[in-house]
Amino acid sequence: ASTVSQMDSGRPRFMDFPYASPPIKDLMIDLISTVESSLDSLLLPCTLPQDVQYFQNQSGTAHASLLLRSGSPSSTIDFILGSWLHCELPTGGALNITSFSSYMNNSTDAPHLVIEFIQSSPTSLVLILDLPPRKDLILHPEYLKTFYEDSELEKQRQVLDKIPEVQPYVSPSLYIRSVFSPTAIVVKVDTSESGGDKLEEILRDEVSNVAKQVLGIWLELCVLGGKRDVGDDEKVWLKKRDSLFKSKSIETDIGSTLPRMFGQEITDRVLGVLQASL
Amino acid sequence: ASTVSQMDSGRPRFMDFPYASPPIKDLMIDLISTVESSLDSLLLPCTLPQDVQYFQNQSGTAHASLLLRSGSPSSTIDFILGSWLHCELPTGGALNITSFSSYMNNSTDAPHLVIEFIQSSPTSLVLILDLPPRKDLILHPEYLKTFYEDSELEKQRQVLDKIPEVQPYVSPSLYIRSVFSPTAIVVKVDTSESGGDKLEEILRDEVSNVAKQVLGIWLELCVLGGKRDVGDDEKVWLKKRDSLFKSKSIETDIGSTLPRMFGQEITDRVLGVLQASL
Numbered sequence: 197a198s199t200v201s202q203m204d205s206g207r208p209r210f211m212d213f214p215y216a217s218p219p220i221k222d223l224m225i226d227l228i229s230t231v232e233s234s235l236d237s238l239l240l241p242c243t244l245p246q247d248v249q250y251f252q253n254q255s256g257t258a259h260a261s262l263l264l265r266s267g268s269p270s271s272t273i274d275f276i277l278g279s280w281l282h283c284e285l286p287t288g289g290a291l292n293i294t295s296f297s298s299y300m301n302n303s304t305d306a307p308h309l310v311i312e313f314i315q316s317s318p319t320s321l322v323l324i325l326d327l328p329p330r331k332d333l334i335l336h337p338e339y340l341k342t343f344y345e346d347s348e349l350e351k352q353r354q355v356l357d358k359i360p361e362v363q364p365y366v367s368p369s370l371y372i373r374s375v376f377s378p379t380a381i382v383v384k385v386d387t388s389e390s391g392g393d394k395l396e397e398i399l400r401d402e403v404s405n406v407a408k409q410v411l412g413i414w415l416e417l418c419v420l421g422g423k424r425d426v427g428d429d430e431k432v433w434l435k436k437r438d439s440l441f442k443s444k445s446i447e448t449d450i451g452s453t454l455p456r457m458f459g460q461e462i463t464d465r466v467l468g469v470l471q472a473s474l
Numbered sequence: 475a476s477t478v479s480q481m482d483s484g485r486p487r488f489m490d491f492p493y494a495s496p497p498i499k500d501l502m503i504d505l506i507s508t509v510e511s512s513l514d515s516l517l518l519p520c521t522l523p524q525d526v527q528y529f530q531n532q533s534g535t536a537h538a539s540l541l542l543r544s545g546s547p548s549s550t551i552d553f554i555l556g557s558w559l560h561c562e563l564p565t566g567g568a569l570n571i572t573s574f575s576s577y578m579n580n581s582t583d584a585p586h587l588v589i590e591f592i593q594s595s596p597t598s599l600v601l602i603l604d605l606p607p608r609k610d611l612i613l614h615p616e617y618l619k620t621f622y623e624d625s626e627l628e629k630q631r632q633v634l635d636k637i638p639e640v641q642p643y644v645s646p647s648l649y650i651r652s653v654f655s656p657t658a659i660v661v662k663v664d665t666s667e668s669g670g671d672k673l674e675e676i677l678r679d680e681v682s683n684v685a686k687q688v689l690g691i692w693l694e695l696c697v698l699g700g701k702r703d704v705g706d707d708e709k710v711w712l713k714k715r716d717s718l719f720k721s722k723s724i725e726t727d728i729g730s731t732l733p734r735m736f737g738q739e740i741t742d743r744v745l746g747v748l749q750a751s752l
Contacts, residue, residue, distance in 0.1 A: 332609075335610075335711065337649070340649060440615065
């Protein structure tokens with residue numbers, strides 16, 4: 197089906213993931229299909245313009261695709277956002293960033309979801325997998341208990357932590373570091389000593405299962421689970437916090453990568469559309 | 475002077491650090507002396523009872539000392555708390571925990587201070603060195619900028635991060651993980667391959683200087699620097715947050731260690747006095 201669509205339009209679709217490594221492609225298709233089928237009518241169709249759903253730079257060395265689906269008015273989802281970015285590197289090789297996030301709206305205080313792979317060599321990548329909290333965990337210990345302690349997310353983090361090739365990763369952005377939960381998986385997988393096959397093996401055998409488990413916990417506990425009581429005052433500051441979180445996350449993440457890959461004109465067009473959708 | 479005081483009372487004083495390794499003892503005396511002389515009349519004398527200032531278990535295998543000085547009514551300090559705990563291990567060797575914290579009151583929103591060494595072998599220890607934030611950094615990006623980005627605390631973290639024997643440490647407590655700032659130094663220093671002399675060398679040459687720099691930043695920016703405007707609403711939730719932070723930190727930290735070392739009776743007495751002082 198993806199081949200037909202490529203021939204029809206002359207360009208890849210979001211779900212084609214034409215540049216991701218096979219285990220990442222398979223995993224992302226699995227995760228996003230699970231989200232789309234679980235949420236079903238809670239998600240509206242993607243309304244991004246064609247030239248934001250897919251775009252490339254003038255020289256054809258950088259390609260990207262975005263998917264954005266807003267939640268329906270009755271859902272607790274603000275929107276889901278997927279992206280893949282591919283860029284040939286001057287050194288040979290390529291940089292591939294593949295991500296999927298879900299942002300909640302202020303009818304709930306349940307955590308967001310973020311999944312991201314940043315791969316710049318065949319033998320190493322950065323993996324981010326977390327349910328970013330929406331409340332200060334020191335002021336709200338019951339929130340820490342519900343979403344992070346009782347959910348046993350820590351077990352999933354520990355599965356990857358035990359793998360010798362997996363090391364903690366520290367983002368250069370202090371803001372991004374502040375976003376994550378205490379059970380966040382923020383790691384570098386480096387198989388430069390054992391080769392690219394080992395990286396694919398870790399992705400297929402360990403990372404895929406952990407990512408599916410974390411997604412399952414998020415779907416059950418944060419989206420499809422019981423309704424959360426959110427007071428009017430709380431709605432006001434959740435909206436303010438989410439708004440800062442969304443714009444800062446997208447600015448720090450996509451906004452720092454796009455200019456280097458696609459130049460300022462395409463970046464402004466894409467960020468303009470995204471920010472208008474938020 | 476410390477020898478005289480030991481002879482006088484038959485027991486070590488807090489500032490004697492009789493069990494800490496020499497570089498940790500020297501560093502703690504330097505740091506606490508700096509705090510006491512910088513804050514001077516802003517700190518009231520220690521009013522802990524003698525049997526909480528120093529205590530030991532029945533068999534004499536565990537010893538501990540606490541120092542608690544409240545801030546004067548006009549200061550921004552709630553109290554400073556120092557502790558050393560020493561416990562002989564059944565395996566031979568000993569566990570030594572040496573810590574110093576400062577808790578702010580709600581006349582300011584500036585960060586707290588925490589310094590802790592947990593050493594259970596001659597060749598490895600856990601070091602915690604941080605200015606724990608008092609606000610949600612996502613909702614308050616200007617707070618992140620003032621205390622963590624502009625203060626260049628990250629430079630200090632990176633000094634230690636570059637040392638091969640220094641690795642990130644992940645606390646088993648999700649609550650403790652949530653307490654730290656994005657520039658927190660939460661590391662394990664492991665010199666089991668190069669020996670105990672190397673550990674002392676890293677402590678003297680690198681850790682001491684970093685700890686003094688971080689303390690200097692905290693004193694200048696959080697205590698002696700310009701007054702922070704804190705509104706009445708903010709004072710209310712800062713008080714609530716600080717109260718949770720203090721009781722949970724002391725409960726998780728001292729409360730989890732003391733029963734195993736000193737039994738429940740001594741633990742109850744010590745925690746009772748501490749909690750009454752908060």
